[in-house]
Amino acid sequence: MKKSVFFGSVTAVALAASGALAAEGDTLKEVKARGVLNCGVNTGLIGFAAPDANGNWSGFDVSFCKALAAAVLGDATKIKYVPTTGQTRFTALSSGEVDILARNSTWTFQRDTDLKLDFIGVNYYDGQGFMVRKDLGVSSAKELNGATICIQTGTTTELNLADYFKANNMEYQPVNIDSNAEGEQQYLAGACDAYTTDASGLAATRASFADPENHIILPEIISKEPLGPAVRHGDSNWADIARWTLYALIAAEEYGVTSANIDELAKSSNNPEVQRLLGTTDELGKMIGLDAEWAKRAIKAGGNYGEIFAATIGEQTPIGLARGLNAQWTQGGLMYAMPFR
Amino acid sequence: MVTYTGADHPPFRLSMLIYDRRYRSLTLQAIVFILVMVMASWLIDNTLRNLSAMGKTLSFDFLFRRAGYDIPQQLIPYNSDDTHLRATIVGLLNTLLVSLLGCIAATVLGVVVGVLRLSSNWLIARLMTIYVEVFRNIPVLLWILVCLAIFTEVMPAPNAYRGENPAAQMILFDLIAPTNRYTAIPSLGMTNPPGTIALGREAISWALIAYVVVIVVAWIAWRRLRVWAQAVQDRTGTRPTTWWISLAIFAVPLLLLTWYFGLHLVPPVLRGFNFADGINLDNALVVLWLALTLYTGAFIAEIVRGGILAVSRGQTEAAFALGLRPRRTMSLVVLPQALRVIVPPLISQYLNLTKNSSLAIAVGYMDLRGTLGGTTLNQTGREMECMVLMMGIYLALSLIISGGMNIFNSRVKLKER
Numbered sequence: 205m206k207k208s209v210f211f212g213s214v215t216a217v218a219l220a221a222s223g224a225l226a227a228e229g230d231t232l233k234e235v236k237a238r239g240v241l242n243c244g245v246n247t248g249l250i251g252f253a254a255p256d257a258n259g260n261w262s263g264f265d266v267s268f269c270k271a272l273a274a275a276v277l278g279d280a281t282k283i284k285y286v287p288t289t290g291q292t293r294f295t296a297l298s299s300g301e302v303d304i305l306a307r308n309s310t311w312t313f314q315r316d317t318d319l320k321l322d323f324i325g326v327n328y329y330d331g332q333g334f335m336v337r338k339d340l341g342v343s344s345a346k347e348l349n350g351a352t353i354c355i356q357t358g359t360t361t362e363l364n365l366a367d368y369f370k371a372n373n374m375e376y377q378p379v380n381i382d383s384n385a386e387g388e389q390q391y392l393a394g395a396c397d398a399y400t401t402d403a404s405g406l407a408a409t410r411a412s413f414a415d416p417e418n419h420i421i422l423p424e425i426i427s428k429e430p431l432g433p434a435v436r437h438g439d440s441n442w443a444d445i446a447r448w449t450l451y452a453l454i455a456a457e458e459y460g461v462t463s464a465n466i467d468e469l470a471k472s473s474n475n476p477e478v479q480r481l482l483g484t485t486d487e488l489g490k491m492i493g494l495d496a497e498w499a500k501r502a503i504k505a506g507g508n509y510g511e512i513f514a515a516t517i518g519e520q521t522p523i524g525l526a527r528g529l530n531a532q533w534t535q536g537g538l539m540y541a542m543p544f545r
Numbered sequence: 546m547v548t549y550t551g552a553d554h555p556p557f558r559l560s561m562l563i564y565d566r567r568y569r570s571l572t573l574q575a576i577v578f579i580l581v582m583v584m585a586s587w588l589i590d591n592t593l594r595n596l597s598a599m600g601k602t603l604s605f606d607f608l609f610r611r612a613g614y615d616i617p618q619q620l621i622p623y624n625s626d627d628t629h630l631r632a633t634i635v636g637l638l639n640t641l642l643v644s645l646l647g648c649i650a651a652t653v654l655g656v657v658v659g660v661l662r663l664s665s666n667w668l669i670a671r672l673m674t675i676y677v678e679v680f681r682n683i684p685v686l687l688w689i690l691v692c693l694a695i696f697t698e699v700m701p702a703p704n705a706y707r708g709e710n711p712a713a714q715m716i717l718f719d720l721i722a723p724t725n726r727y728t729a730i731p732s733l734g735m736t737n738p739p740g741t742i743a744l745g746r747e748a749i750s751w752a753l754i755a756y757v758v759v760i761v762v763a764w765i766a767w768r769r770l771r772v773w774a775q776a777v778q779d780r781t782g783t784r785p786t787t788w789w790i791s792l793a794i795f796a797v798p799l800l801l802l803t804w805y806f807g808l809h810l811v812p813p814v815l816r817g818f819n820f821a822d823g824i825n826l827d828n829a830l831v832v833l834w835l836a837l838t839l840y841t842g843a844f845i846a847e848i849v850r851g852g853i854l855a856v857s858r859g860q861t862e863a864a865f866a867l868g869l870r871p872r873r874t875m876s877l878v879v880l881p882q883a884l885r886v887i888v889p890p891l892i893s894q895y896l897n898l899t900k901n902s903s904l905a906i907a908v909g910y911m912d913l914r915g916t917l918g919g920t921t922l923n924q925t926g927r928e929m930e931c932m933v934l935m936m937g938i939y940l941a942l943s944l945i946i947s948g949g950m951n952i953f954n955s956r957v958k959l960k961e962r
Contacts, residue, residue, distance in 0.1 A: 291923055298599065298926075319926035320599055350817040352726055357915070358923030363613045366625035377819065378615050379726070380909035394702035395725050395828075397818050437600065 231303055231435070231442035232276065232493050240282050243269035244302035247287040247383050251408040251516050251523040252308055261285045264516040265306040267506040268327060268433055268450065272304060274505035275449050275498040289383050290358040294319055297436060304446055306433040308402060310360045320437035324447040327432055327509075329529040329538050331425035332361050333403035335410060338418050340397060345424035349374040354387045354396035356380075361401050364427040384409060398422075402429050404517065404525055411522040445492050452499040455481055455541035456508035458532050463507040470500060481544045488544060499544075509539065596929060605934075607925040608633070614920050616911045618827050622746045629921045636916030637938060643833050643912065644899040650838040651898060652891075655845025660875065662850050673846070680843035686904050689836040693908045696828045700725040706815050720812050722820055727827050729813035729820035736807030752806050759798045766794050829910035833902065841898045848890045852883035884957045892950040896943050903939075913938060 235241055245253035245265055253263040261283075270280040288296050288307055297305045298320060308330070309315075311323040334353075336342050345368075355362050357380045369376050379396045381387045388409055391399040399406070403425060410416045433450065435443050456462070459478050461469055470482040479485040483496030490496070506512050513530065517523045531537025562572045596603065608630040615625050620638040623631055662673040680688070701713035703724045715722045722729040739751040770787055778784040802808075813823025856879050864874040903914040911919075913935060922931040 291919060294923070294926060295928055298928075314924075315926075320601060348818075350819055350821075352819060357909075357920050362615075362920065363625075363924070366613060366615045370625060376615075377726075377825075378617050380617065380911060380915065382906065382909070390697065393697045393725060394704070395697045 231439050232445065235276055235303055239277065240284050241269065241273040241277060241304070242284050242286055242302045243273075244286050244288045244293055244296050244305040244307055245269070246307050247289055247385065249308065249384050249405060249408050250412045251521065251525075252404070253285075253306070255285075262516070264328065264512060265308060265433075267512040267516060268306045268453075269304065270505045271453055271502040272446060272449050275452075275494060275502040276445065278501060280501075280505035290356045291382065294321065297321065297434060300436075303442070304433055304435055308405065308431045309434060310402075310429045311432050311434075312360060315434075321434045322437050322443045323432045323434045324443055325432050325450045326430040326538075327450060328404060328430075330402040330404050330429040330431050332364050332400060332427040332429055333406055333425055334398045334400045334422040335391070335406045335419055336398045336422065338420055342398075342422070343420075345422045345426065346372060346374075348376065348398055350376070351397040352377040352379055352395070354379045354381055354390050354399045356384070356387060356401060357382060359401070360427070360429065365400055368426045388412070402431065404431075404523075407525055408517070408523050411524070416522075441493060445494065448492065449499070449502050451541040451544075452481060452502050453509040453512065454532075454539050455544060456499075456503045457510040457539075458534065458541060461503060461508060462511060463504055466500060466503055477544055592929070601929075603930060604927075605930055607921075607927050607930070610925070612921065613924065616916060617909075618830060618911060629917075629925065632921060633913070633917040633934075636911055636913040639830075639910065639916075640899070640902055640905075640912040640914075640942075643830060643837070643902050643905065643910070646834050647837040647841065647898050647902065648895050650834065651841040651845055651894070654838060654842035656849050658842060658846035659849025659853065662846060663853060677843045677846050680839050681847070685836060685840040685901050686907060688840050689833060689904055689907050692832040692836045693828070696832055697725045700828075702726075703815060703819050706820075715812075720810065722813055722815075722823075724820070725828070726819070727825040728831060729823045729825050731810040731812045732822065732824045734809055734811040736809070737805065739806065752802075752808070755802055755806075756799070759802060760795075763795045763798060767791055770794065827910070829905070829908045832908050833905050833910050837898055837901055840901070841894055844894050844897075845891065848887055848894065849883070852885075852887035853879055855886045856882045881957075885959055888950065888954045888957060892947050892954070895946050895950065899942060899946060900939065 243266075245261065245263075248254045249263070251263055253261060253265045255261050266285070269283050269285070273283045274280040286296060286302050288302070288305070293305055293307050293309060294315070296302050305321075306327075308328065309323075310330075311326065315321050316323055334345050334348065336348075342348065348369075353365065353376050355365055355378050362378075365376070365378070379390060381390055384401070384405065387399055387401070390396055392413070399409070401409075403421060406421050410419050410421070413419060433446060435446055455477075456466075459475060459481070461478060461481070466482070469478060470484055473479055473482070473484070476485070480488060482500045483489060483498070487496045489498040492498075507515070510532075513527065514520060517525045519526060527535070527537060529538050531539060533540040562568050593603070609628050611625075612627055612629045612632040613625050614632070616623060616632065616635050618639055619635050620642060621631075621635060623635045658673050658676060661669050662677065664670045664673075700723050703722075703726065705711060705713040706715065706722055706724075713722075720731050735750075735752060739755070741748040741750050770790060774785055774787050811822050813820040813825070816822075819825070860878055860882065861874055864878040865871075869877065902912060903918075905912040906915050906919060909915070917931055917938075918935045922928060925931075
């Protein structure tokens with residue numbers, strides 16, 4: 205009995221210590237002291253975040269984590285990836301288990317305010333779509349009346365689905381699933397007629413099928429799904445660091461800074477914006493508690509926004525997503541970095 | 546001569562709190578009690594403080610907001626415009642449904658297997674042993690997943706029933722269609738429906754009320770019949786043949802009602818993507834029910850076996866000596882006595898089954914954990930409130946089951962006078 209009391213008090217002290225750390229709200233200091241960035245990612249969505257056979261994570265969201273780790277810690281490999289499901293992701297963030305959540309999560313009013321999260325920007329403008337087998341003979345989501353539909357619980361897509369079918373006076377039978385892998389399995393087994401999630405997720409899922417040509421993504425996009433990384437509410441400095449790391453990647457593409465020419469441009473560029481971005485003049489990094497070359501390291505980690513897009517989900521990859529809304533504002537897209545000044 | 550001064554009332558010293566056996570246990574208990582209290586108050590204080598540091602206050606307002614999501618299986622009317630509270634109730638009813646079905650099926654299975662395990666037939670006894678050991682020693686979550694895999698991978702899709710030469714055939718006179726989504730079974734239809742009474746959003750058919758009334762009246766009449774038969778037996782020594790009267794008491798009015806309402810089975814028909822008209826029993830429910838039944842049934846079988854072995858062999862021999870056949874011996878002599886041993890551990894199996902039903906999330910069955918502790922928690926972000934509420938509901942549920950079973954136990958236990 206004495207022993208259990210002893211261990212009880214040890215646990216209590218440990219709990220108190222961890223509680224105090226989380227409450228303090230200085231994420232930057234915590235990450236630097238730890239030497240590792242805890243990054244919440246998808247449990248496995250090819251192209252966005254998925255581990256390979258050796259357990260090395262890669263993908264569009266993972267690249268953002270790498271850029272952030274490079275900016276903050278100077279090393280893009282010092283990351284602990286925490287796989288989160290649609291159900292566990294926000295709890296993992298608000299409990300302090302992860303420092304940043306880069307897990308194709310939709311920015312909504314309620315999540316931003318009531319859930320006490322801060323979305324630091326949008327790294328992918330998406331919308332919800334449906335995928336069906338070709339031999340089902342369906343060419344429009346309006347023809348899905350009475351269908352059985354696989355849906356991930358705890359996502360905005362679950363709510364959009366209910367709204368869409370209600371608005372169109374149609375009925376459906378939901379099959380609730382917990383992760384993309386489970387959804388894939390149920391859909392392929394024919395347990396549901398259609399699988400619905402963000403169109404990018406559908407493309408990524410289809411790319412992993414043995415017979416992608418037998419499945420089509422229906423033309424209807426039934427919602428706006430601006431996906432972006434999120435941090436905890438209440439630590440503005442950490443939110444700034446994450447936000448401007450994302451802007452640095454987007455701005456780098458706009459100004460033609462790539463992972464290949466970055467060292468050269470840092471020395472020779474005459475563009476004042478590029479000079480400020482790369483820390484050649486001014487020391488913007490100091491203002492957010494980092495050094496002058498933070499953005500340079502972030503861009504070097506995986507390239508600028510365009511390079512990351514092309515390498516992970518772009519048209520040359522099996523996922524084959526076009527830039528569309530995610531092109532630079534100069535190319536008719538929505539990607540627009542705030543000025544580095 | 547030895548003088549015994551103060552042996553009855555030794556002077557109390559503070560050190561006796563530690564060194565004197567009589568006081569030491571009290572001291573330790575007091576210390577532990579204080580420590581537990583301090584830790585509990587610290588935990589609660591810490592939780593509230595951290596919540597307010599994150600800007601979250603404890604509030605249950607979210608229960609009255611629009612839920613916005615759909616639930617596959619509903620026992621009461623529900624749509625996405627209803628509140629989170631109603632979604633919670635839908636989930637709770639789903640939990641109760643699968644727990645009730647599971648408890649009944651597991652009890653039947655457990656009693657049969659437990660008795661057969663003691664069978665003198667070597668093969669049957671060994672087969673039952675294998676069943677018990679296999680199911681008892683593998684985690685129930687795995688059984689749930691195995692059952693799900695079997696149902697989704699082996700059963701045909703609804704599409705397979707389509708066309709001139711369908712790949713799959715409906716079974717049992719074209720009434721039941723097992724698919725990898727659900728099992729479509731016939732529903733009941735009436736050609737002469739007597740109307741309904743509305744109870745809120747739910748409507749109860751007069752036909753159902755008529756059936757309940759007829760069954761209750763028939764049951765009372767049947768009890769009277771048995772009392773009369775007993776009286777005749779006591780008086781004359783021969784029991785009048787009553788089985789056909791018993792049958793008639795139940796069958797005749799029920800058949801008349803069925804004929805009057807035109808009650809018939811409506812077979813499921815493939816329409817659009819899915820079967821319609823019948824009742825689609827969600828595979829999630831069937832899988833969960835099956836897995837929980839097989840798993841808990843193995844435990845109940847062991848309890849039943851233990852209970853039967855606890856009844857002295859002499860009881861069986863005495864019954865045989867009186868000329869009772871083995872089946873009658875089991876049901877009249879052994880089982881009633883074994884119940885006294887069986888019921889208390891049976892209660893904890895029922896509680897286990899009810900709590901294990903929260904593994905429903907693995908197959909997407911929307912029970913209390915799936916609605917309140919799953920989607921509602923996630924959409925509202927009220928982790929603390931949802932968890933506290935869910936724990937409270939499961940606790941209340943378990944206490945109610947255990948209270949009810951304790952009443953039953955006090956009725957079957959040995960009456961000591």
